[in-house]
Amino acid sequence: MSGWEYKVVPAPTKGQKGKGIRGAEARFAFALETLMNDMAGDGWEFQRAETLPSVERTGLTGSTTEWRNLLVFRRTVQAPVDDFEPELLPAPEDVAAADDAPADEVQDMEDAPQSTGMDAEFIPGEGATHMATDNGVEETSPVSGMTTSLKNLASQRKGTDDAG
Structure with missing residues (x-):
């Protein structure tokens, strides 16, 4: 400046x-x-x-x-630019995954295909909120307590368990 x-x-x-x-x-x-x-x-x-x-x-x-x-x-x-010390913050997905899941599940989540939440299907129902917003931020459904990304991950795991 x-x-x-x-x-x-x-x-x-x-x-x-x-x-x-x-x-x-x-x-x-x-x-x-x-x-x-x-x-x-x-x-x-x-x-x-x-x-x-x-x-x-x-x-x-x-x-x-x-x-x-x-x-x-x-x-x-x-x-003086020397006085400015930027702090690198972790990505939001890494923080949420590291806090909520054990280490082996974090690795599995990193290997799984990532869903942006934009392909999630919204089915209106009693007490449901929409799952994915225009900016890609997901909201938790009060009915199931799960986000669409977690639902997609669960269905992918279920599909691989049935195949094997």
Whole structure:
């Protein structure tokens, strides 16, 4: 994630001498040019010049308002990527299978063809809810207490037991 970092510096108040530069106006422009080029060399982009009030003390109890000329610069700041430590979460199917079934059944479930729940047949009946939703998440039927995937797995096992 990137953001901006700002730097505000006072504008030059007097000109700077340079080779071939004559006159107060040219010297002032050269001082401003030098300051802006130095800031750009450090990656700062010029944004704007501002004239802002500054309240300053005068004597023991008095104060006056002085107007200050400031130059505003900015540059991009990249958030450190090293601070971010992603955590890899287990897949939802692996967690459910590991918690509910013994290890040998988990292996059998991994070898069995996977049903997405989309091929499950919905037969409305008393107290039944639909088995598979549009997003593939299965709901448990209050009548049987089983999901369609478990029913399919049971029928596949029953078919292999009868054949053997």
